[in-house]
Structures are given as structure tokens and as C-alpha cells.
Amino acid sequence: MAAIRFGAQVIAAQEGESVLAALAGAGMWTLGEDARRHPRGAWCGMGACQACLVTIDGVPAQRACMAKVRDGMAIEPAAARIETAADIVAAAPRRADALPLRTPDLLVVGGGPAGLAAATTARAAGIEVLLIDERRQPGGQYFKQRDVATLSPADAQQREGAARIDAALEAGVEMLAGATVWGAFPGPELVADTPDGPLRVRPSALVLATGAIERGWPVPGWTLPGVIATGAAQTLWRTARRAPPGRIVIAGNGPLNLQLAAELLAGGAKVAALVEAAPAPGPRHARALLKMSAAAPSLVAQGAAYRARLAAARVPLVSAAQVAAVRAADAGLIVRVDTGREIAADTLCLGYGLAPADELARALGCAGPVDDAMRTSVDGIWRVGDGVAIGGAHVAAAQGMIAGAAVAARFGRTVDCGAAKTALARHRRFQSALWRLYAPALPLDPSSDADTVVCRCEGVTMGRLRTARDEGCTSMSALKLATRAGMGACQGRYCATLLAGLTDASGEPGLAPRVPVRPVRIGDLAR
């Protein structure tokens, strides 16, 4: 065990878990102030949204969800503006060519199912592979590993992930975990912030396997501390077996919410309700279920088991309903559902779908994939997995293998990936049937009012955005310049999909990709 300090409070923590896991376990959701000086808490729990910034041992603006607990850590809530110390040493100015440079045959960004498969396949064919992943351990989302090894044993999903990580290492893939790729320039040349300082990589081939992030759900009150993404709660549970104390309401659309509810229940947490936008499964879903069973019977059985667990624990299942608003109550939160029903909660998890994390691909100007081998429009660059389109872990792994084989072919090696192609087709069938099952009763539509925050980072409300649009800002870039929405620390990752709904559907690919795709500390560049 370890002890950390948050403000004046001492909190029991587990060595290795994330700071956010320790704070959430203690029910501490308020981490500082946002741009509007309102209380601010974590949202995505996966390093993308920047809503969980805290000061750790004097270093400001650190992501609580990515920082690892060390005994004796002193954590302070972050103010809206960073105080800088007066006694910092000036470094010598430097140029880019002073940064260390690696030139592997293949660079894989992302160590989830897709990236692991691509790396292992290419490496097994004799190609030199460097894999970089931002998380403390490779595995990505589906194969998320435990940060605290002394906890209850790994589940089947984690054991399968561990086996794939071991296979990659055994094949000779070089893995750099805890390293964030923040820049991508034509060449391609990528730049990462690693535990040993900045690193440039100029690979001969590049596979982007950066996965997905969760979509925002901009209803009134969604920025209140204690309202987090479903994936965030899942990460806290799977990496550190942490569940927030008190009543947990899980709401959204899709199987991740059901899985989270079942896992938390099994761990002894109090799940107060599951709110699902799709109607309850009924006779009209029989065909979809049949197709799913044919493609992946074990996954169907798993889903049924999750439902049975919820029923046994008498967790209210509110079907065909969407969260319409959240407000703070004397103790905790009140969640209002569009049917009018109100549910009390201490933590609300929102899971209304995923969006591909495509910022590196866009910074490199890669369109596509343009063929079945997952090649992009830029020679030597591949894109695979949920970073391209949401298809789930099995589709991701199959695509990774296919791309790995194509990379091998580029170096004159032949790898048979016929099995991966078959698996890909099968899991695509499963996915399309799955989403027929989860088709929402009504189109997903967060009921934002004028005061609802759309851009969390810059505190821009729906009202401001609508006014700007009505004044003629009909493109995303014009909206951004006029309101600052999308200019915050998350680089528009969370609000871009929301802004898109406000603009002409002119096929604009979103906000112009900007380097750095993750904020980068000036002191780390000078290091």
C-alpha cells in the first residue's frame, strides 16, 4: 500500500495504479476548476480529454488518469491558470536535429489488439519493429492489463491480452510503453514524449493503430464532477479494481455499458440503474441474435450472462431512454432521463458511443484505408483497428494481422493472412448484427440547452456556438475561430464531433489537425 496526499487529505492508494484510480476510489471527483471557474472532474479516464489535470509534486498540468501512484506523492487540485515557479533553470536552445532519432523498419503506434497483431506479424517475418503506446502497459482498451498485480486475479480477457503481449515480446517486438506520440510530420517523422525524454522516429513503414475515444454527451450538467465516461469507469475497474463508492448509474448505448454494470456488480459495487437507448431485446431481435450466435457464440453467451447478473441483483434496466440532464443535489447527482424519470446517483457513467482517434493519420494527410490491406493514400502508412472505424477488438486484431502481412510483403517477405481475412469477415457480420440489436429507440440526441457546455476545455456553451453559427460561421474552422471551441488542451478531440452537428454537412473532415496532438511540455523539449 501507498499513501498519497490530495490537498490536505491523506488517501490510501496502491503502488502502480493511476492517481485517478486512487482518488476515485476515495470518491473524490472534484480535481480543480475549469475555464469558467466551475468545479472540474475527470471525464475520459484514458488520457485524451485533459479534464483530470492536477499538480503532482509541484509539476502542474499532469493527467491524473495517466500518472502512476508513488508512495508519498503530493497532489494539488489544478487552478484554471498555472502558477510557475521562479527558480527554474534556463536550458540551452536547441534544434530538432538534437533530439535522438530512431529509424526502425516499422513503427507501430498503439499497442491494442490491432497494433499488437500488426507488430507481431511483421516481426515474425523478420522485420525490425518498434511499438509505442501511451498507456502504462500495452494492451490497449480491450486487453487493458492490471496496474496493480497484487489485486484479484486477471480475468480471461486480461489473460488473453497478456498472452498476446508476451507473444509480441517473444517475437522480438521492441515496446516503448508510457510514451506518447505527439507529433507527426511528412516523411513520415513522428515525435514522442518518452520516459527518457523526447524521441524522433523516422520509420520505413508506419502502422497507426491508435484506437478510439468516447464521444461526449452534451446534456445540461454533463461536466459536473462525478459524471464520467463509461470507459473511464471500466478502466478504473480493470486496471486497479477501483469502483467509486456510493450509487453508480450507467447510461448510454451499446454493450460496453452492460459489461461495465455486470463487472462492477460482480466486484461488489452498487449499480443503481442501467439506462439504455435501445429498446429491451425482444422477438424482433431474433434474427440479429441468430446471426451473432453463428459468428461468435461465446460473445453472445457472455452478453446473456451479463444480463442475468443484472437481473439477479435487481438492477433497474431503463430501456429505450436517454439521459437528458444532470444536476447536483445535496448529496450526489440527480440524473433525469428523457422519459421524465429521475434517478439519484453519486457517479454517473455515460457511454454514448466511440469515435476513431484519427488525429495522427490526419496530421499526416492519410486518407483511407484505400484497400483491403489497410494501406492509406500515403505510401508506407497503414491504419488499422478502431482508429479507422469502430469495429471492436476482433476486427481490430484481424486488420492488424493483415496490415502486418502487407508490411512484410513490402520488405519482400511473404506471410499468409488468410485466416485473418476469414476472421475479419466473421466479426464484421457479428458487429453489424450487434448494432442492429443496439439500434436506439430514437436517434441519439443530447438535449443541449443554451448553457450546456460543448467544449469542455474552453468552456464554450451551445448558446455561444449557435449564435456564432447564426452570424455566418457555418464551417467548423470558422466556428472555432469565433468561439475558441476546439482550441483547448484536448485539441478538439471531444468537441469536434459535437461541433460537426452544428455546421453545414459539407463533408468537412473535422477540425484541421494540429500538432501537437497531445500537449507537450516546453521543459520536456529542452530536456
Add this chain to the structure above:
Amino acid sequence: MTRRADTVVVGGGIVGTCIAGFLAEAGEGVLVLDHGHGAGTTSNAGSLHVQMQSRFMRLYPEAVPGMEAQLPLYREAVAFWRDLVARLGIDVGLAMTGGLMVAESEEQLAFLGAKAARERAAGLEVEILTRADLTRIAPYLGPAIVGAELCADEGKVDPLAANAALAAWAAGLGVTRDRDRLVLGIDTEAGGYLLATDRGPVSARRVVLAAGWGTGALAARFGLAVPSRAEPLHMNITEAAAPLIGHLVQHADRMITLKQLASGQVVIGGGWPARAGEGRDAPGVELDSMIASATLAQHVVPALAPLRILRCWAGNNTAVDGRGVLGPVAGHPGLFVAVPGDAGYTLGPLSARLVADAVLGRGDGGAIAPYLPDRFSVALAAR
């Protein structure tokens, strides 16, 4: 169908927007046509420059006498910004903090001393500060800095806030603005001009070319060889910090400009190159420019180390010959050019006022005389 307007302004940057607003204030009907890409205005850094910039002096030594001749204009331009912001009652983070140009050696300090003497002769309020002075008024500067030139007339403005406020002001006066219309060419027609655009023709009695780097191509048809070039530049901005850096900070010998906006964010630039865009694409950021400018900034202001860079961006500055190109095109009644000199955001509103007055036939034209487009007249050059 041909669209009609009384006055068309090509280019909706700081200059085009202000001209449109000034003309509308005088009761004129104005249509702004803007391509919407690669503007200096939407990418600019918000420094209000007055003293001669060492970057331009190094790059274009032959232009130094021209820069000196223009110095009073810069001071007036900053005063004009202040008056405009006060008159319109807009909050754009304008702050007259003074600007420091720092030196790291006796040699650089001597360069600043000579520069300050010339600037003082031109009527600027400048002084040379010692390290002890700096420790008092700019304690954020690192130990390498041995002295600086302070120009009291310099300051800063939040460019995003200013652009939004000025666009709203013009719109409120009835100015129409096409944000995504490229002007392909301009021809004369009876009673005015016919503009070919990528979305159909536009006909106007008067045309003002405020198209930054795009001006040269449009003016050529009228016997003007305005050498307007797009100069792609790289910028960085950090997350918000508590008040740290008061002044606009530049360097006597190195490419660095930095300042803290009212939002608390620190903007770091200084003329580092960006990657030129292909065709009409906007320019792209450069890794080397980012590393070089950020580490240089931390060298000058060590306390920047813990701040994170949130964003880099690139935009097209417009370079001509250092001097503005402002006023009527001889021999073509109703046609005007409006391209500001170096530090064109600082000069933007005042340049716009001078050209708007020329359009409206106000004043004696004395102030604009040194900047008339005639100097690029092909006929004149042939003679």
C-alpha cells in the same frame, strides 16, 4: 447570375474588415469576398510592434532606411488601435505593456544602443535598460539576458477576440461577407469592375484589393507589379498560466517573440518558417521551428518550462518591400490597393482608415502619399 455590390473588398483580413467597416460607417454598401484560407490575420500573434524588428533588419538590411522612415506610422497605428477599441467599446485584451528587445552580450547591447538612438531621432520613446533595471521590471527574464531596449509604445492584443469583435462590428453595420469565395480575376466594365469568382461573377462600382499575398496576382491586370509574397510562419501557444510575462518580448539577435495574452496563454513565435502549403492549402507546421522557438523561449524566460504547448499553427504573412501599398490605382478610377507593411496586424486598422478615406475622397491624401501603389507601376518602371 451576376451579383451586384456598390463596393467590393477582396480579402477579409484585418485590413479588409476594417475598410469595410469604415466605409459602412460612412453609409456605403460593402461586400467582402474572402477565400478564407491562409490569412495572416487569422494566424497572427497579436503583437503591437513599434520598434524596428531585428529580424527584418537582419533579413533586409537594405530596407532599414525605409523602416526608419515608417517608424512614426507604427506609433500612430498603435494609438489608432487604442482609439478604435475605445470607440467601439470592444474587449479585445488590448494592453499597452511596452516591448522589450533583450540582449545576451555587450555586442548585442551595442546594436540596441545604436538602434535606439535612430528610433529616438524618429520620435519613439525608447530606453536602454541594464540587467539591474530588468531584474526590477522583468524578473521573469533568464540569467543570460544582460540588458534590453524598452519601447513604451508597444503592446499586445488578443487577435482572436479582436478578429471576432471587428467582424461583428462590420456585420452590424450591414457589411456582407462571403467567407469562402475566391476571386479569380478582375476586369473593367462600364461603370466599374467585373470580378470572376469560383462561385459566379460579381459586379461592383468600386473594388478594394486587400487580399494580402493574393493582391499581386489580381493587380497585375492593371499595370501594377506588386511583389506580394506569402511567407509561411510557424507559431506556438501554451496553456493558460498565472500572470508571468508583462511585456512583449523580442531578441536583439535571435528569432523569438513572446507575450502572454489576457487569457493567460503564452504565444511564442518570431518568424520561424512553416512548410509552404501545396496549391491553395494552408501552410503546415515544422518540427524544427517548434523545437527551436520553444526552447529559445525557455532560454529567455526559464519559468516557461512547466507549461505545455497546446497548439502550433502556421499562416501566411504577406511580404512586399517592407512598406505599405495603400491607395488608388492611377488610371483606374474606383480601384484601390490596401496591403500593410511589415507587422501588418499592428498597421492594419490605420492602413484601412487611410485607404477608406481615399475611397471616400476625404482628406488631402498627404498621409498616404509615401505608400501609393504607383511605385510598382509597370509603365513607370519602363520609362
